[in-house]
Amino acid sequence: MSATPQRSRAIRRLLAAAAGLTTVGALVAAIPNAGADDRGRGQQASKGRTVDVQLLSFNDLHGTLEEPQGSSGNVQERQPDGTVKPVPAGGIANLAAHLREARQGNEYSITAAAGDMIGGSPLLSGLFHDEPSIEAMNKLKLDVTSVGNHEFDEGRAELQRMQYGGCHPKDGCYEKDENGEEKIFSGAAFPYLAANVTVEKTGRPLLRPYWVWNHKGVKIGFIGVTLEGTPDVVTAEGVKGLKFGDEVKTINKYAKVLEKQGVKSIVALVHEGGAPASPAYNYDCDSPGPGDGISGPIVDIAKKVTPQVDAFVTGHTHQAYACSIPDPSGKPRTVTSAASIGRLYTDTTLTYDRKTKDIVRTSVRSMNHVVTRDPAKVEKFAPDMPLLIDKWKTLAAPIANQPQGYISANIDGRGSTAYEKPLGSLIADAQLEALAPADKGGAQIAFMNPGGIRSDLAYLKSGDEAVDGIVTYGEAFTVQPFTNMMNIVDLPGSQVIAALKQQVSGANEASIRILQVSKGLTYTLDLTKTGADRVVTDSIKLNGVAIDPSKTYRVAMNEFLAGGGDGFPALGTGTNKLVGASDLDVFNAYLAAHSTPSAPLAPPASGRITVVK
Known part of the structure; x- marks a missing residue:
């Protein structure tokens, strides 16, 4: 779905107002490579049979770069006495700082997401067709994500532009380089996975169905799907010419493909979710038993997906949970979601067995963490993010304010x-x-x-x-x-x-x-x-x-x-x-x-x- 006439006119006015700015190029040049990928630093991994792989994940960012306002910027925290209190959270600079800090000392670390990274975005990202959010996720070193329904808000061509780059077909390029030339949008440095989204005319996946992380012989496959009901929650124009397949059948299909390639450790990134019995991010949804405290579509999906899949990172419902839902063989399997708009991230430890090339499921540990608003942490770990935000705010200011x-x-x-x-x-x-x-x-x-x-x-x-x-x-x-x-x-x-x-x-x-x-x-x-x-x-x-x-x-x-x-x-x-x-x-x-x-x-x-x- 292309830009609406209202948005296109607004952007043209904005660009005209910003044409005389001399600081934008300087801001672009000034953004340092702070917080560059620190995976591989720190302690050396054990040379034994198993190695712990850190999986950091989040979901439903929705282009929320600045700290979200009002009550929607809080997460609910369960207290020892059983009461729940709100905790302010979120903001891409805070998220980047927390993720970069968490990676320290972890040689084997992956960062993954479960869709809706863009779409339904605040003006700072939405006005520029979410290019600022893709740039931010490139900087915080997102490795892989599934698509979500909101990735289709502006249609498949725009989603492909988010992946592969290029300037907007109507609004053009928003930035200029140091020489005053148009700066071409580079697209996502991470793969968008869309295993169950196929083009009607060809039957082929719209984007890559899976991706394999390989570090020093440790291989983990990721399969990404969005909810089959995406056409029910997106305008018809946004999903025109596309088919959305069954989540379980699709994941099972590509799990077999990965296994034939020798990849036996698999994580499913599923843009579909559940509803825990409590809104608190630290609620134990495995009490009294595995998965007893959660309901919703993801429960049925998790119970039916092949045991070849070792863990699920999920989204869509904007809820927070880290549960163990039994697979078809009755064996508990981790299913997580980190609320929405960058207020939480999930830290999951996957113990990889070098001999079997599989995850030792009994050793999987997972927990949600609050993305607290901490200026000192941002200054230490993510000083580039405020500069990125300021750059786009300068461009947006003529309209936004x-x-x-x-x-x-x-x-x-x-x-x-x-x-x-x-x-x-x-x-x-x-x-x-x-x-x-x-x-x-x-x-x-x-x-x-x-x-x-x-x-x-x-x-x-x-x-x-x-x-x-x-x-x-x-x-x-x-x-x-x-x-x-x-x-x-x-x-x-x-x-x-x-x-x-x-x-x-x-x-x-x-x-x-x-x-x-x-x-x-x-x-x-x-x-x-x-x-x-x-x-x-x-x-x-x-x-x-x-x-x-x-x-x-x-x-x-x-x-x-x-x-x-x-x-x-x-x-x-x-x-x-x-x-x-x-x-x-x-x-x-x-x-x-x-x-x-x-x-x-x-x-x-x-x-x-x-x-x-």
Whole structure:
């Protein structure tokens, strides 16, 4: 999917504003090779039969280079007394510093990821089609990653550009070298693996299906897959011409290929995940027994994948866990996930047997670690990362710093654990207001998918309490980075009801996905019931009047939802479609219309969704 007209125009304005800068080239030249790959340094590995291999991993970075703001920038830590407290975490400089420190003294060290490295990114990366994030991951020495669904947000050609390099086909090159010449984007220095993603016309994998790490005769194979349901969570244009295969069948297929090549130690990088029973990153999900504290799709996958695979690095659900899930033979196997947006990393020890060339599974140890915000650690281990961020911030500043509105307190979105998220209500209200006029579509209801809310709106910016309550373009973009166009369609009341029930049934049965609704629409979510019955039909009302199944309503939503995305096929049946402004433009217009420095916008009150537990 190519750049939207809005984004392309914004970038052209940005580049024109930055054309006269003389510091960008200097900044590029000034970035040192600090934290260069230190694997191979430190103590010499044992010459005995086994050797410990360090596997560092993370997932779902989503182009988050700066420290994430608001509650979404915390991880939950379980305390000795059983309570849970939030710990601020994340930021690519902090992540790089932690990884580089962890590698010290480990001659055999691999860094791997499980997809969604880019896509749904804050403005600092998203404005430049995620080139800054690829550059950052090259610097922190990522060895390999699987693709995730968000790698397809801009289509397969753009994903291939991320891998192989080249300037954007519409926006061109963003940087210049020391001689003032265009600097060609080099692409990823690490392989993206996409074993279960094939091109329909040829049947061949879109990218490499596997990769083998080989250091002094120690060989470990990596197979990378994304969830088979990727087309359900990406726009149709983003996955056009591609097929997504079954995760288990694909991993088993390539495990056999690797074994024929003499590679018997295998790690699967799977962009699919689970849900632990506790949100705490240090929760023991193997209590009372292996894997008893985790549920979700990854459990079934792990139980079916061949025992030839020794460990899983997973993602997609943005959860934190380090579990042991039995393989088909009943033998426990490590399955990990490091939450999201660089707040955690996982350190796994794989004991490699030189004689059998396999991993000694009984010796596998794994633990998640918080990426604490530590300036001293960054200065010591990752001084190049702040320079990289400053370089891109200089280019983005003409657009990123423009005020869009003002808030009186935090308005939580991604970081909210409530079904009815304050920022979700605000976004839905903005969409309804913009598209309610007859000449704009005549919308009566607006729906927003929760996965499209990528951050919180923070009242205080991390490390800069002098700047408070201002919502900049960059922050608004971080909340809604996809620049989806708004659609207004006719839907019979029966389909409105069906869509609300699809929140808790069908594709969303196991992991419910609650739409954010505009003011005036109310209903009851009864969690004591099962399936679709959890949405109480008689409770669904618009402005106090029950939704009439036979009446037609004008419904506003982004183009992804209007295509039936996120498991809402009922929303894809709309007719008489009108295309409106982008979701970001609508959001910014609402902020401007409803807030001033002296009268900032307060978080919306709850009460649209009544939850019964």
